[in-house]
Every structure is written in C-alpha cells, then in structure tokens.
Amino acid sequence: MKPRHDIRNNLRRYRLLADGMTQQDLADRVGVTRQTILSIEKGKYSPTIGLALRLAREFEVPVEDLFELDEENN
Amino acid sequence: MSRLTRLIPWRQTPATLIAASLVVAGFLLMSVSWWFLVLVGLGTFGPGVLRELGWLRDKDEWQQRAAHRAGYHAFLVAGLLATVLMAYFRSGDRMVRNPQELATLFMVLLWSTWFFSSLFSFWGAKKTAMRVLLAFGGFWMVFIVAANTGTEWQGPVGLFMSLLLAVPFFALAWLSRRWPRIAGVLLLVAAVFFFVRLGMHDVSATDWIDRAVLIVLFLGPLLGSGIALLQVGAGEDEADAA
Structure with missing residues (x-):
C-alpha cells in the first residue's frame, strides 16, 4: 500500500526521542495497532488526517513536523 | 473474553475468534449436512458485513x-x-x-x-x-x-x-x-x-x-x-x- 505521492515522516525519530517509546506503546496511545505504526514509519502507509493529528498531539508538535512532502520527488 | 484473547500469542479480536469458530464448526458439521456450509459463510463474511455497517469496530484504519x-x-x-x-x-x-x-x-x-x-x-x-x-x-x-x-x-x-x-x-x-x-x-x-x-x-x-x-x-x-x-x-x- 505504498502511497502514490511521496510523504516523508519523522515519526520514528520523535518516538525514540520520547524515552524510547515502543511502537506498541504509541499504537495503544493513539488507538491503532502496531502494524499501522510500523507501516507509517516504513513509509508504506500514509495515515488519515485524524490519525496524523492524534500522533502530532501525542508528541505535542505541529503535524508538519511529523509529516512533510518529499520535495525531491514532487 | 479479553482475558482469553490475551492468552493467545498473536493479537486477534473476539469477533475474529468467534468467526473462526463458526468456520471450523461449519467444516466439521458438513459431514452431517451441507447446510452447515452456511456457518462457514457466516464466519468468513459475517464480520466484514458488520464492519461495513459500522456495527463492528475492531479494525484500525490500516487494517480496514x-x-x-x-x-x-x-x-x-x-x-x-x-x-x-x-x-x-x-x-x-x-x-x-x-x-x-x-x-x-x-x-x-x-x-x-x-x-x-x-x-x-x-x-x-x-x-x-x-x-x-x-x-x-x-x-x-x-x-x-x-x-x-x-x-x-x-x-x-x-x-x-x-x-x-x-x-x-x-x-x-x-x-x-x-x-x-x-x-x-x-x-x-x-x-x-x-x-x-x-x-x-x-x-x-x-x-x-x-x-x-x-x-x-x-x-x-x-x-x-x-x-x-x-x-x-x-x-x-x-x-x-x-
């Protein structure tokens, strides 16, 4: 389910900065499965707006800090 | 039910377990009557129908x-x-x-x-x-x-x-x-x-x-x-x- 348009994310970086939070911990906090977090971090899946906002709120950062367009491929 | 699902090493929802039970039961009972094949159908397709109707919300957006x-x-x-x-x-x-x-x-x-x-x-x-x-x-x-x-x-x-x-x-x-x-x-x-x-x-x-x-x-x-x-x-x- 690779996204057609390229979006980069810094989810893994923010997750590890949060005292080494595990994928399962993050998944539990935002109400999804670990598979979803894994797929987002690997760039295989772009979350819905709602999930992106929940993730941003979890790390207390703007959503643009977590997700950005890949300028090289756009 | 949640205690039971925690015993299973891989995460499956109660709906999935019930559906799997229906499928297994249906296959086992088919030797009695072919009509038990309907149980297999209910187990296979039932959860999906319920999810599409919005009556079952056990899958996250990626799984859906x-x-x-x-x-x-x-x-x-x-x-x-x-x-x-x-x-x-x-x-x-x-x-x-x-x-x-x-x-x-x-x-x-x-x-x-x-x-x-x-x-x-x-x-x-x-x-x-x-x-x-x-x-x-x-x-x-x-x-x-x-x-x-x-x-x-x-x-x-x-x-x-x-x-x-x-x-x-x-x-x-x-x-x-x-x-x-x-x-x-x-x-x-x-x-x-x-x-x-x-x-x-x-x-x-x-x-x-x-x-x-x-x-x-x-x-x-x-x-x-x-x-x-x-x-x-x-x-x-x-x-x-x-």
Missing part, C-alpha cells in the same frame, strides 16, 4: 484499508473469470462435468485472492513469497514421506531423490529475499511449467472445472508471489508487520 484492498483484488480476479466463463459457455454447446463445482471454483478463487492480498499487505511481497515457497517445500516433503510408506517404500535412495524435488522451492525462497525480481520471473516460469506439465491447460476435458480449482489452489500462490515480487523496488526494505 488492507481488507478493502484485498476485497477489491478478489472482485477484479473473480470478475475476469466470470467474464471468461460467460464467453465460454455462450460461444458454444459446452458439456462439463460437475457444473455445480463452478460455485466451488468461485469461492476458492475469491477466498485465496483475498487471503494472499491480505498477506502481501501485512508481510510484504518478499516475506510472503518466502513463506509461501517454504510452505510448498515443506508440504511436498511431508507428502513424499507419507507416500513412501508400506508397499510404496522406494528405499532410502529413492526417498532421498524424491525429497530433492523440494529443493527448488527452498532455493526460490532464499532467492526471493536476495533478488526478488529474479525470483519473481522464475516463479512465473515455474507456474507456467506446472500448468503445462500437469495437463491443466487442457480445457477441452469435461473435468476442467475440477482442474481449475487445482490451478487456483496450487498455482495461484506461485503466480501471485511471482507477480508481487516483480513489483518490489530495487533496495526496497519490506515492512516487517508481523
């Missing part, structure tokens, strides 16, 4: 998208087959054995397409192909050992030679991780080889429906894995979702 994608793939493949069959039956006076098995063919095709599409979503092409090939090799070895018992015993050399036929499957499994596109091409070649070698191309035979079911079950995984591997990008690291 994977399920929708798998369903779309099954629709495309079954639709293609339906079109071909309509053309086939309407283009002449066709005599086939066991026409009721057409329903079986469609069920097998729908389920296997949905199943493998789901696996590709969860595991990625390389891991799925590797596991499919390991399963093929393993089943082949078990089959050979089981077939070489009693009066069929060929001796240790004969048994060993027969078991060597499983080696290509294991070799392709290894190759699929290192060079996925080469493995993909070889899998497509293997699928065509088995298609011809096992006489499955002879649709003039009246038992072609039964052959078609075998094609789907035996060649489908090889074909699907081959196609998926051809789409793996260079240097792409597969998601390890499981």
Whole structure:
C-alpha cells in the first residue's frame, strides 16, 4: 500500500526521542495497532488526517513536523 | 473474553475468534449436512458485513484499508473469470462435468485472492513469497514421506531423490529475499511449467472445472508471489508487520 505521492515522516525519530517509546506503546496511545505504526514509519502507509493529528498531539508538535512532502520527488 | 484473547500469542479480536469458530464448526458439521456450509459463510463474511455497517469496530484504519484492498483484488480476479466463463459457455454447446463445482471454483478463487492480498499487505511481497515457497517445500516433503510408506517404500535412495524435488522451492525462497525480481520471473516460469506439465491447460476435458480449482489452489500462490515480487523496488526494505 505504498502511497502514490511521496510523504516523508519523522515519526520514528520523535518516538525514540520520547524515552524510547515502543511502537506498541504509541499504537495503544493513539488507538491503532502496531502494524499501522510500523507501516507509517516504513513509509508504506500514509495515515488519515485524524490519525496524523492524534500522533502530532501525542508528541505535542505541529503535524508538519511529523509529516512533510518529499520535495525531491514532487 | 479479553482475558482469553490475551492468552493467545498473536493479537486477534473476539469477533475474529468467534468467526473462526463458526468456520471450523461449519467444516466439521458438513459431514452431517451441507447446510452447515452456511456457518462457514457466516464466519468468513459475517464480520466484514458488520464492519461495513459500522456495527463492528475492531479494525484500525490500516487494517480496514488492507481488507478493502484485498476485497477489491478478489472482485477484479473473480470478475475476469466470470467474464471468461460467460464467453465460454455462450460461444458454444459446452458439456462439463460437475457444473455445480463452478460455485466451488468461485469461492476458492475469491477466498485465496483475498487471503494472499491480505498477506502481501501485512508481510510484504518478499516475506510472503518466502513463506509461501517454504510452505510448498515443506508440504511436498511431508507428502513424499507419507507416500513412501508400506508397499510404496522406494528405499532410502529413492526417498532421498524424491525429497530433492523440494529443493527448488527452498532455493526460490532464499532467492526471493536476495533478488526478488529474479525470483519473481522464475516463479512465473515455474507456474507456467506446472500448468503445462500437469495437463491443466487442457480445457477441452469435461473435468476442467475440477482442474481449475487445482490451478487456483496450487498455482495461484506461485503466480501471485511471482507477480508481487516483480513489483518490489530495487533496495526496497519490506515492512516487517508481523
């Protein structure tokens, strides 16, 4: 389910900065499965707006800090 | 129920467990009456219907998208087959054995397409192909050992030679991780080889429906894995979702 348009994310970086939070911990906090977090971090899946906002709120950062367009491929 | 699901090493929802129980019960009771096949249908399709109605919310957005994608793939493949069959039956006076098995063919095709599409979503092409090939090799070895018992015993050399036929499957499994596109091409070649070698191309035979079911079950995984591997990008690291 690779996204057609390229979006980069810094989810893994923010997750590890949060005292080494595990994928399962993050998944539990935002109400999804670990598979979803894994797929987002690997760039295989772009979350819905709602999930992106929940993730941003979890790390207390703007959503643009977590997700950005890949300028090289756009 | 939540305590029970926590005992299971892999995470499954209560709905999935209930559905699986219905499927197992249905298969077991089919020897009593074919109407118990309805239980299998309820277990297989019931949760999906409830999710689409919004009455069951046990899957997150990624899982829902994977399920929708798998369903779309099954629709495309079954639709293609339906079109071909309509053309086939309407283009002449066709005599086939066991026409009721057409329903079986469609069920097998729908389920296997949905199943493998789901696996590709969860595991990625390389891991799925590797596991499919390991399963093929393993089943082949078990089959050979089981077939070489009693009066069929060929001796240790004969048994060993027969078991060597499983080696290509294991070799392709290894190759699929290192060079996925080469493995993909070889899998497509293997699928065509088995298609011809096992006489499955002879649709003039009246038992072609039964052959078609075998094609789907035996060649489908090889074909699907081959196609998926051809789409793996260079240097792409597969998601390890499981």
